[in-house]
């Protein structure tokens with residue numbers, strides 16, 4: 001769902017938060033000339049390579065290329081969305097967001113309240129649950145459980161573990177603290193029955209406090225202590241909490257993940273807590289839900305590589321399999337490790353310690369090894385034509401996805417196909433059919449790719465021209481009118497450049513004197529923010545704006561006429577290809593038809 005931002009307010013919030021002050025809250029900065037210099041928190045920095053420019057109100061890292069305005073810094077540093085970064089900085093500057101629209105709030109089933117109020121009531125509830133845990137008379141069973149699981153007193157404190165008591169313990173305490181029922185309900189701490197009466201959502205459960213990357217309490221997970229209901233329940237979706245977009249432990253793991261580049265993902269709260277207790281501090285957990293695209297997006301902001309550490313049972317292997325498909329789609333470098341049979345990661349860490357866990361992570365296998373092991377396993381256990389066909393299809397599908405997402409080169413793909421062909425020989429599947437089907441799965445992509453990669457001078461100039469135009473306009477907006485007459489957003493084809501161009505042209509259309517910060521304030525994605533800062537700097541270094549713009553516009557004109565000619569040729573090609581496919585479909589062995 002699109003989030004609508006009031007540009008005026010966004011800009012006001014950006015102006016109210018001096019980037020030097022905000023960055024200095026996270027790292028120490030030293031003055032160097034007109035700029036401030038510090039250790040970059042987005043890569044493993046040993047020599048200060050991030051500078052903050054007070055005049056431009058931007059930051060930029062020489063080494064890793066991270067850059068942007070104050071929103072981007074907060075987004076990257078705290079793992080927030082653009083909307084959350086706006087909220088955070090509004091709060092910091094004491095600006096009230098009145099007509100604030102978030103995706104969650106436009107859903108009529110979610111009560112409309114200020115997320116900051118929800119965070120406050122959650123913080124109050126977390127303190128209440130923690131106090132319960134140390135109630136001498138009524139909490140012995142919960143403390144015994146924690147002791148059995150060998151969760152240390154330090155971990156209990158660090159992870160803000162608590163206890164929900166009997167029915168309506170929390171509601172009564174809220175009444176005494178003058179917290180409204182409406183707010184409790186909006187935070188998902190009470191539920192309304194059919195009669196309309198409110199009752200506590202969590203009863204006699206060990207309470208795990210869920211925070212966002214900055215430590216703000218956004219929800220809870222409760223584990224039953226008397227086998228009533230589900231083993232684990234989470235807070236419902238609220239204006240603050242959405243479990244498919246939330247990663248447990250990120251506030252504690254963030255720094256270690258940023259510096260090591262590796263995030264280890266487990267499934268359970270206690271798995272995550274125990275890993276940290278043993279000093280593995282780059283471990284996070286999904287909240288008892290399967291791995292989602294939301295999780296992938298968050299991890300991608302912090303980690304270069306993700307290692308999944310799951311149980312080695314059927315459910316664990318299937319969960320890992322689904323998770324890796326998602327990571328592959330998001331082009332995340334992913335590996336998979338399983339704890340030895342019969343244990344969960346928590347028990348494993350207790351038995352094997354930090355070294356054991358590190359060994360397990362070091363031996364994690366990559367996607368293709370994992371898929372290959374699965375294929376070989378299935379061929380071994382269920383050597384039927386249908387079973388082998390399904391296993392082969394799964395393997396091929398992964399290769400096709402990886403190839404499409406450019407995680408695999410044509411040579412690697414060829415090697416894997418050969419490996420596959422030698423495996424299936426004698427299992428009733430024909431090598432030629434396999435190759436043909438894989439070709440068909442990736443053919444569309446390859447044609448597209450060839451079109452882009454072809455060393456065509458017109459294409460090369462066209463790609464460079466798009467960048468040139470942005471570089472020039474970011475530095476010399478006076479040339480906007482000249483450019484506007486000839487180009488539109490449609491002339492930019494790479495997604496990031498297109499979005500950058502859209503923002504740039506829109507901003508300049510509104511106000512030709514708009515400063516760089518006004519352009520950055522419209523960039524919701526970190527990637528686009530990085531690009532704007534990078535192209536502004538590149539452009540400034542090259543100078544010579546008028547001549548470069550003239551050259552770039554010329555290249556775009558030439559490309560357009562070239563493309564029109566190519567389109568006519570392509571129509572002919574398409575007809576040829578269709579003919580080829582229909583002929584080959586008819587030639588196929590009838591037993592193999594519809595295999596893929």
Ligand SMILES: [Zn+2]
Pocket residue numbers: 040041042043045049050061062063064065066
């Ligand atoms: Zn950096």
